[in-house]
Amino acid sequence: MSSYKEYKLVITELEKTLGRENVLSTPKDLIAYSYDSTPFTGKPFVVVFPQNTEQVSAIMKIANKNNIAVVPRGAGTSLSGGPIASIGGIVVSFTRMDKILEIDIENNRAIVQPGVTNLQLQKALEPFNYWFPPDPASLSVATIGGNVAENAGGPHCLKYGVTSNHVVGLEVVLPDGEIIETGSLVEDFPGYDLTGLFIGSEGTLGLITKIIVRISPKPEATSTILALFNSSRDAATTVFQIINKGYIPSVLEMIEETMLKEVDEVFQLNYPKSVKALLIIEVDGKKEGLPFELEAIKEICIKNNVQILQDAQSDEEREKLWVARRGGTSALGRLKPDSAENDIVVPRSKLPDMVDKFKEISERNNVIMGAVIHAGDGNCHPQVPFDARVESEKKAAEQALWEVFEAAVQLGGTISGEHGVGLEKIRGMNLVFTNEELLLMRRLKLLFDPCEILNADKMFPQAIIDLAREEK
Amino acid sequence: MKLATQANTEEQLENICEFEKIGNSEFKLDGFMPNYIVKPSTSGEVAKILKLANDNNKALAVIGYGTKFNRGAPLEKLDWVLQTTSLKSEPILNTDDLIVKTKAGVSLNELQNYLEKQGLFLPIDVGNYESTVGGLLGIGSGSSQRLEYVLMKDFVLGLKVALPDGRIYKFGGTTVKNVAGYDMAKLFIGSRGTLGVITDVCFRVYALPPGSRVFVAILKNKEDLFNIFNQIRKLMPAILEVYDLSIIKDVLKSEAITQKGYALLIKFTGPVPAVEKKYEEALEIIKNKDYSCLIITDVDDQSIWKSRAQYFEKNVEKEKDEITRLKIIMPPQKVLEVTNKVEDLLETNNIIPERLYMPYSGIAYYNISNVLSEKLVDEIKNIVSSKKSILILEEGPLDLRKVFYSQPEDHWNLKIKKFFDPNNILNAGKRP
Numbered sequence: 082m083s084s085y086k087e088y089k090l091v092i093t094e095l096e097k098t099l100g101r102e103n104v105l106s107t108p109k110d111l112i113a114y115s116y117d118s119t120p121f122t123g124k125p126f127v128v129v130f131p132q133n134t135e136q137v138s139a140i141m142k143i144a145n146k147n148n149i150a151v152v153p154r155g156a157g158t159s160l161s162g163g164p165i166a167s168i169g170g171i172v173v174s175f176t177r178m179d180k181i182l183e184i185d186i187e188n189n190r191a192i193v194q195p196g197v198t199n200l201q202l203q204k205a206l207e208p209f210n211y212w213f214p215p216d217p218a219s220l221s222v223a224t225i226g227g228n229v230a231e232n233a234g235g236p237h238c239l240k241y242g243v244t245s246n247h248v249v250g251l252e253v254v255l256p257d258g259e260i261i262e263t264g265s266l267v268e269d270f271p272g273y274d275l276t277g278l279f280i281g282s283e284g285t286l287g288l289i290t291k292i293i294v295r296i297s298p299k300p301e302a303t304s305t306i307l308a309l310f311n312s313s314r315d316a317a318t319t320v321f322q323i324i325n326k327g328y329i330p331s332v333l334e335m336i337e338e339t340m341l342k343e344v345d346e347v348f349q350l351n352y353p354k355s356v357k358a359l360l361i362i363e364v365d366g367k368k369e370g371l372p373f374e375l376e377a378i379k380e381i382c383i384k385n386n387v388q389i390l391q392d393a394q395s396d397e398e399r400e401k402l403w404v405a406r407r408g409g410t411s412a413l414g415r416l417k418p419d420s421a422e423n424d425i426v427v428p429r430s431k432l433p434d435m436v437d438k439f440k441e442i443s444e445r446n447n448v449i450m451g452a453v454i455h456a457g458d459g460n461c462h463p464q465v466p467f468d469a470r471v472e473s474e475k476k477a478a479e480q481a482l483w484e485v486f487e488a489a490v491q492l493g494g495t496i497s498g499e500h501g502v503g504l505e506k507i508r509g510m511n512l513v514f515t516n517e518e519l520l521l522m523r524r525l526k527l528l529f530d531p532c533e534i535l536n537a538d539k540m541f542p543q544a545i546i547d548l549a550r551e552e553k
Numbered sequence: 554m555k556l557a558t559q560a561n562t563e564e565q566l567e568n569i570c571e572f573e574k575i576g577n578s579e580f581k582l583d584g585f586m587p588n589y590i591v592k593p594s595t596s597g598e599v600a601k602i603l604k605l606a607n608d609n610n611k612a613l614a615v616i617g618y619g620t621k622f623n624r625g626a627p628l629e630k631l632d633w634v635l636q637t638t639s640l641k642s643e644p645i646l647n648t649d650d651l652i653v654k655t656k657a658g659v660s661l662n663e664l665q666n667y668l669e670k671q672g673l674f675l676p677i678d679v680g681n682y683e684s685t686v687g688g689l690l691g692i693g694s695g696s697s698q699r700l701e702y703v704l705m706k707d708f709v710l711g712l713k714v715a716l717p718d719g720r721i722y723k724f725g726g727t728t729v730k731n732v733a734g735y736d737m738a739k740l741f742i743g744s745r746g747t748l749g750v751i752t753d754v755c756f757r758v759y760a761l762p763p764g765s766r767v768f769v770a771i772l773k774n775k776e777d778l779f780n781i782f783n784q785i786r787k788l789m790p791a792i793l794e795v796y797d798l799s800i801i802k803d804v805l806k807s808e809a810i811t812q813k814g815y816a817l818l819i820k821f822t823g824p825v826p827a828v829e830k831k832y833e834e835a836l837e838i839i840k841n842k843d844y845s846c847l848i849i850t851d852v853d854d855q856s857i858w859k860s861r862a863q864y865f866e867k868n869v870e871k872e873k874d875e876i877t878r879l880k881i882i883m884p885p886q887k888v889l890e891v892t893n894k895v896e897d898l899l900e901t902n903n904i905i906p907e908r909l910y911m912p913y914s915g916i917a918y919y920n921i922s923n924v925l926s927e928k929l930v931d932e933i934k935n936i937v938s939s940k941k942s943i944l945i946l947e948e949g950p951l952d953l954r955k956v957f958y959s960q961p962e963d964h965w966n967l968k969i970k971k972f973f974d975p976n977n978i979l980n981a982g983k984r985p
């Protein structure tokens with residue numbers, strides 16, 4: 082489909098199906114839906130806002146019939162280019178499927194539409210003293226549908242697990258419009274774990290229209306400490322020693338030297354110059370257990386040459402301890418007009434080596450590289466500020482982050498812990514999978530999406546896409 | 554390679570790995586006697602066997618020690634057995650990262666013993682009989698510790714799998730977080746060996762919690778028990794299950810225990826003061842009201858889980874499918890209602906089942922030593938499905954399983970099966 086007339090016909094059909102108020106097609110509107118949180122852009126020819134599953138199914142049937150690319154979209158906070166209409170087509174925005182359908186405290190379940198934001202769900206659960214543990218940094222706007230599509234993480238994932246550990250069932254619209262249900266309200270539902278397959282499939286297999294999540298009672302109390310070290314290696318060693326002693330903090334976050342320096346400057350934290358790494362450690366649970374747990378953790382910090390240990394005695398003090406962690410990305414980002422980052426993962430014990438690699442890679446490529454790290458999971462967010470108007474800076478940033486991928490894989494890790502592959506990490510897929518493995522996954526995509534209309538250019542290298550197509 | 558004759562087949566098998574010819578042996582799986590048992594010792598050998606079988610349309614049963622094979626939907630056909638118990642080597646433990654890499658043929662006992670020496674464990678109960686790690690992954694079920702550590706699929710970080718196309722694939726890795734590509738490993742866990750053969754696995758392992766306490770409240774009245782259960786669940790126990798007393802009477806070693814009644818088994822873990830506080834609060838709940846309740850605090854935290862695991866090994870003991878085990882999965886708050894109705898029906902048919910409930914997860918098991926008629930199973934199914942719940946015939950006589958699983962499978966399950974195993978050579982008939 083390529084002519085204006087053909088596009089217009091499809092838009093008319095979509096307007097008839099969804100109502101004109103649920104279809105956007107003016108150039109101004111389309112530009113607004115051409116971005117996510119990466120530098121990638123791509124303009125759709127129409128944006129649609131379904132309000133129920135049947136409408137999503139109808140959209141897919143129209144797209145399938147006309148062989149039009151479809152890109153599902155939540156709040157557009159993706160850090161991998163997932164919701165970008167890179168080959169045009171229809172953007173299906175789920176922001177109007179934003180109802181919490183059921184909260185069932187007695188059975189620890191909630192059923193939500195995909196456009197419900199993570200924060201909306203947390204707030205709805207608050208009166209019951211319950212929560213949904215996955216808490217990506219973008220939770221105030223990111224949708225649960227997007228969280229599921231990317232298998233989002235967040236600081237609390239060390240203790241409570243990622244999105245896939247809290248989703249028990251889905252309703253999915255397949256590219257031909259078929260509506261299927263995977264999993265169930267009940268546990269141990271028989272059948273292949275299609276729920277597990279769809280979670281993290283980045284909108285390439287089907288459109289998620291309903292999500293059954295497991296909700297949990299909120300921990301009774303939380304305590305926070307901040308630990309400053311003169312060496313990243315000491316901080317990282319502290320991290321794995323804490324976990325090996327049987328303590329699982331609810332949060333175990335780290336900031337390395339370069340980012341710490343910027344945070345210190347911006348927020349005037351007055352940390353000693355010798356400080357090279359910061360750990361924020363939170364424990365939660367029964368309040369009687371927290372001092373015991375914190376003492377044991379502090380002892381481990383002391384054994385690993387901690388320089389400064391600060392306790393939070395109140396919520397206000399707790400917020401102060403979080404300043405550096407929360408402000409890290411923006412403090413480093415202020416150095417240049419643009420910024421790029423990724424989310425590699427290494428085994429925890431390799432964190433000191435990875436931090437050394439950040440330094441080595443940034444020096445080699447003449448870039449600034451700082452990182453916030455979900456240290457308990459070995460999940461690092463190295464960030465490179467650059468000026469996109471200067472081609473050499475842009476290339477250096479890209480090269481440096483590519484070398485980070487390579488280093489992570491060499492250390493036994495992988496290229497993405499929570500952001501997904503999208504458009505951003507396609508090249509990196511060859512670092513972690515053989516061609517046979519990639520081809521098998523692409524064939525599986527074709528089982529669900531034989532016409533290749535759903536996010537068809539994401540996740541897979543072009544050579545694999547071509548190979549799988551030739552086999553058909 | 555096409556296998557024209559028997560001699561040709563044996564020559565081919567010999568070229569790949571050790572194998573055993575089955576003569577007039579009693580060895581049967583779901584009523585079928587195989588021609589050969591092949592015993593590959595590497596993932597490469599597994600892949601070659603799969604390719605040979607696939608090219609020649611030979612139906613394979615994939616087993617570890619076979620202790621849990623004769624359950625669920627029965628096999629439809631069988632030529633060879635692929636036994637994974639030779640897929641072995643010393644597990645590779647990384648204590649800094651709390652991960653262990655192991656071959657699928659290693660037994661859970663061996664693995665747990667190995668981990669125990671380092672003060673670590675995998676949250677799966679060990680029973681009396683050997684089970685391979687691969688076999689347990691094929692079943693994919695949870696254990697007594699599912700409340701705290703969730704399910705097996707949640708602590709598998711990576712898998713190596715051989716498929717009928719004769720290739721070996723790796724999915725996942727060695728890190729706790731990993732979202733690169735599709736989570737293919739999830740499809741294989743719980744797939745009952747119908748998609749491919751798992752040859753290697755990387756598990757996340759756990760350090761022993763700093764404190765723990767396990768105790769049992771014995772009650773005669775089921776309603777009282779559920780009242781107590783609903784209060785204690787708010788204390789976020791690591792384990793909260795209900796057993797018939799007969800299941801754990803040897804472990805409890807208390808003369809006050811009679812055969813009738815229920816044991817509410819409670820375990821708290823975490824920092825010592827938190828565990829003690831929860832324990833105090835739980836005791837207060839149990840003692841506070843006028844429950845006729847006996848509390849047993851000197852419970853051996855090792856042998857009780859072994860005893861629990863034995864509940865699931867009754868048919869292995871008897872070497873025949875004498876015990877029928879039903880599993881009901883339901884919304885947690887329906888456990889009392891659904892189990893009452895099912896038990897009333899069983900009672901009117903003079904059947905006294907041995908019960909194990911996991912009410913927090915909405916699961917009830919019944920071990921039944923009587924022969925169940927198809928009609929009675931249908932009646933139970935009707936009760937269960939009227940309450941948005943599902944009845945599963947976990948174990949039982951072959952004929953009953955054949956009837957129970959005669960309904961066609963969900964079409965997406967069939968598509969997935971066909972995608973990985975187009976010639977239906979792997980555990981044909983078994984269902985995930």
